[in-house]
Amino acid sequence: MKIVFHGGNAANFRNGFEAILGEDHEILTLSDGLTGPGERAAFESAEVIVGIRLTAAEPVPEALRLYHAPAAGTDMIDPACLPAGARLCNAFGHETAIAEYVMAALLARHVPLARADARLREGHWDYWAGRPGALRTELGDQTIGLVGFGHIGQAIAARAKAFGMRTVVANRSPVATGPLVDESHPLAALATAMGRCDIVVVSLPFTDKTRGLIGAAELAAMRPDGVIVNVGRGPVIDQDALYAALAENRIGGAIIDTWYDYPTGEAPVRLPAARPFHTLANCLLTPHMSGWTSGTVRRRQETIAANIRRLQRGEALENVVI
Numbered sequence: 001m002k003i004v005f006h007g008g009n010a011a012n013f014r015n016g017f018e019a020i021l022g023e024d025h026e027i028l029t030l031s032d033g034l035t036g037p038g039e040r041a042a043f044e045s046a047e048v049i050v051g052i053r054l055t056a057a058e059p060v061p062e063a064l065r066l067y068h069a070p071a072a073g074t075d076m077i078d079p080a081c082l083p084a085g086a087r088l089c090n091a092f093g094h095e096t097a098i099a100e101y102v103m104a105a106l107l108a109r110h111v112p113l114a115r116a117d118a119r120l121r122e123g124h125w126d127y128w129a130g131r132p133g134a135l136r137t138e139l140g141d142q143t144i145g146l147v148g149f150g151h152i153g154q155a156i157a158a159r160a161k162a163f164g165m166r167t168v169v170a171n172r173s174p175v176a177t178g179p180l181v182d183e184s185h186p187l188a189a190l191a192t193a194m195g196r197c198d199i200v201v202v203s204l205p206f207t208d209k210t211r212g213l214i215g216a217a218e219l220a221a222m223r224p225d226g227v228i229v230n231v232g233r234g235p236v237i238d239q240d241a242l243y244a245a246l247a248e249n250r251i252g253g254a255i256i257d258t259w260y261d262y263p264t265g266e267a268p269v270r271l272p273a274a275r276p277f278h279t280l281a282n283c284l285l286t287p288h289m290s291g292w293t294s295g296t297v298r299r300r301q302e303t304i305a306a307n308i309r310r311l312q313r314g315e316a317l318e319n320v321v322i
């Protein structure tokens with residue numbers, strides 16, 4: 001089969017892919033703009049494309065049987081640009097990495113190792129046991145809210161339970177209570193669910209229905225010392241409402257990994273939002289890094305390779321979006 005990895009993002013999944021696929025195929029890596037010699041023709045004749053963007057700006061891949069996103073999100077892939085009969089699939093495998101990121105960021109708020117280390121190097125024993133004012137809080141005493149209970153939400157819940165946390169879920173489809181879930185709410189009762197939590201973790205994808213889902217009313221329902229974490233998509237939380245809640249100290253803080261503005265070829269260095277979140281002391285900013293580990297890449301390669309083998313054998317594909 002002719003398989004192409006289109007663009008810089010997809011190229012991250014190219015190294016070692018032949019060994020995982022385990023079969024002899026024609027595999028090419030193409031540039032984002034398809035500007036190299038023969039690249040447009042290779043794109044048009046590919047049977048499988050691994051990539052994150054398919055729009056009217058790209059040539060029509062007439063021979064395409066499978067377009068495979070190497071990630072969960074497919075919001076930059078226009079289904080109308082898929083030729084008849086072609087399937088669109090996505091890949092997960094990032095939930096372990098994101099769950100570890102969330103727990104690490106939350107633990108850092110309760111166990112200030114870096115601060116304690118820096119102060120002791122200066123001779124200051126700020127966190128010495130028995131010292132007045134040195135008592136710390138414990139993550140296990142907290143209630144964590146999970147907005148979305150897919151792969152990421154479930155992975156976070158499992159780790160939260162290992163710390164003894166209470167879990168509250170708000171999800172589009174019903175979620176039964178059980179070992180991982182203490183309390184469950186529909187998204188229609190999102191404000192109520194958020195008000196019952198010390199921490200709210202958002203892992204929803206970006207769609208027309210989730211755009212601005214968490215706005216001023218939902219943030220106002222949070223506890224004054226509550227922390228919101230976004231590892232889903234930036235625009236799921238209204239930017240202006242979030243900035244106002246943080247700037248006015250109406251909530252305790254935020255941990256933000258997914259954003260509103262991203263670098264481009266023309267602007268490789270840029271701030272991640274129109275609002276100046278970078279000036280606020282009560283939020284932790286990271287550059288959409290939570291799911292990016294060697295384990296994530298390997299698991300996604302395995303998903304893509306398995307689907308290509310299924311395609312060859314005429315079997316049903318997994319992770320089908322369309």
